[in-house]
Amino acid sequence: MSIKMQLDPVSTLPRAPQYVHIRDSLAARIETGELIASAKLPSERELSESFNTTRVAAREALLALETEGLIYRLDRRGWFVSPPRVVYNPRSTKSFMQYVTAQGRIPTTELISAEQIGASEWAAKHLGINVGDPVYSIWRRRFIDGRPVMVEHIRMNAESFPDFLEIPLNNSITEAMSKFYSVELTRVKMNLYPSSLSASQARHLLVSPGTSGLYICRSNHDQHGKITDVDQEYWLHDVLEISLEAHKEQSE
Amino acid sequence: MSIKMQLDPVSTLPRAPQYVHIRDSLAARIETGELIASAKLPSERELSESFNTTRVAAREALLALETEGLIYRLDRRGWFVSPPRVVYNPRSTKSFMQYVTAQGRIPTTELISAEQIGASEWAAKHLGINVGDPVYSIWRRRFIDGRPVMVEHIRMNAESFPDFLEIPLNNSITEAMSKFYSVELTRVKMNLYPSSLSASQARHLLVSPGTSGLYICRSNHDQHGKITDVDQEYWLHDVLEISLEAHKEQSE
DNA sequence: CAGTGGTCTAGACCACAAC
DNA sequence: TTGTGGTCTAGACCACTGG
Incomplete structure (x- = not known):
């Protein structure tokens, strides 16, 4: 067994984009009820820091969730969990x-x-x-x-x-x-x-x-x-x- | 009357974002029929250069038109004019x-x-x-x-x-x-x-x-x-x- | 006034489509 | 192989909200 770590074969597949991780993490927190309807999400800067990335990636995740209808945005006020339709x-x-x-x-x-x-x-x-x-x-x-x-x-x-x-x-x-x-x-x-x-x-x-x-x-x-x-x-x-x-x- | 140029009052109003100009320009070219249904738009890089800005701004304009339903995107293939509904x-x-x-x-x-x-x-x-x-x-x-x-x-x-x-x-x-x-x-x-x-x-x-x-x-x-x-x-x-x-x- | 999102710069590398 | 969009870095300033 070599000391050098073998690369996991999975890592040679197309890697899921970074923002998908953020999206999934937030979606899970919404589904479990940790974030309830109308709750405010962490700010874009907080999210980018806690996921060790930039605001752009955090923003992409939020925009994806917005398109899905899971969260919504109040202009310059922040992001919130969407209530049921x-x-x-x-x-x-x-x-x-x-x-x-x-x-x-x-x-x-x-x-x-x-x-x-x-x-x-x-x-x-x-x-x-x-x-x-x-x-x-x-x-x-x-x-x-x-x-x-x-x-x-x-x-x-x-x-x-x-x-x-x-x-x-x-x-x-x-x-x-x-x-x-x-x-x-x-x-x-x-x-x-x-x-x-x-x-x-x-x-x-x-x-x-x-x-x-x-x-x-x-x-x-x-x-x-x-x-x-x-x-x-x-x-x-x-x-x-x-x-x-x-x-x-x-x-x- | 002072020698110093007065600021045009209009310029103190919130300036329209850069991407709005690109959006409007493309929307006009679609409306006049210069760009017809299913026609391919210039690439994001071309657009950003011709408007003397970056890809981010060009992309925002394209995404706005996409949300409106005026254009659509084929993955990694480019942007196209939407046909009528x-x-x-x-x-x-x-x-x-x-x-x-x-x-x-x-x-x-x-x-x-x-x-x-x-x-x-x-x-x-x-x-x-x-x-x-x-x-x-x-x-x-x-x-x-x-x-x-x-x-x-x-x-x-x-x-x-x-x-x-x-x-x-x-x-x-x-x-x-x-x-x-x-x-x-x-x-x-x-x-x-x-x-x-x-x-x-x-x-x-x-x-x-x-x-x-x-x-x-x-x-x-x-x-x-x-x-x-x-x-x-x-x-x-x-x-x-x-x-x-x-x-x-x-x-x- | 501090904090938020809105917009932008000036790049970079990647995956994939089309030739 | 070239060109496209897809993703990302590491910042910046602005407009506006809310205390």
Whole structure:
């Protein structure tokens, strides 16, 4: 037996990158519950020191976990463990407030701005009205357990809902439509895809510009088939799980 | 008026990061059509030189565009302009082959592996059978215009589809069920959320491990309400746009 | 003001793809 | 063999958060 240590054959295989070790270590600490939901992770500098490497490698590990949806980042504030996803079912009549509460989480809604303007080309097309027709343009921010998770931009046909802006807009708009205008939402059309958050949206959500998100565009229809409102939602990418059940149809 | 030049007030505002310029420049070249779909971008080194900066900054710009879905990356092969998203409607009876073709794109399916095994706990639960019951486990890879965009893992109740593995599995499984077993898919249950691709999935899709993706889990049901198969799909994040129309129900 | 992430410099070596 | 992205070193300064 030679004194010189034999190289382990395994070491001739492609070595797992350094950042993978950091990722795995953190992932394990999350899985075992050592780091619980919303807990703050060690700083990038601490991590790089304790793993005897540089901030770049630590950062890569954190970014990988972020992409997976295991952790999230508050801009210049640090890294935190992601809470479980909230399940959203477009077919359910439950409002945001209702389905979040039903899952044991605490929803909040905050009005950012609300005004009446003339319909843009985009809004007119989606609301089935003419450019320049009066629409309400409403921006809101929604929270789950105190974390801002979504900003939304709602456009409503103003002529269908006179004086709507007098109503408190940090409550359910669906309920307001029902209670004050006898308008019931019976059908929803949605388009959605992963994208990234603009600088403005990111600011509202306390994250860095360019953070990945989930874009959802919803058109709501009332019992007469009329479009009531169009809602663009910009979610953080780790917050939602979409769940839906569909009956097959020949329709496109 | 002092001789000393006044600072332009604008310059006291936070300066846009360097990588934003590179991002914007590339985004503009994509928008104007100078760089068309699937075109290869300049290499990271070329970009960093032409913008008189380092690879890190160039890379950040490219990663930002990747998150937006404007460009994609083939592992160690370079960066390319993303083609438009394909619209997928879960309610439509169209198969992958059909809806991709209908949008002027060319779909391909490749069988990776197919075997009969005993149901895992996960498979048993989702198929409504017992652990160890015979199931087909099928892995496939799907392409659009030659680009690998999704890997899927299908589990079927083997007892419902005797000798299914004898059928060519690079064609539509839905059609095979209909043609040979008189089983029609009438209902689908889906769960989906953004996530990241595992090393194995990434290899199949020619991308780097940890690339962000879109996870879709589908349970298909036949005309009798029986579960026919469960399908886990791992899409690249920039490929799909989900489009759906739902009638509201009191059901959860 | 101290601490955090955000951005950047100026390099380096590696694994792999394509020729 | 050459060129690409993938990973990494060892620093630096900046913008902003929070006490």
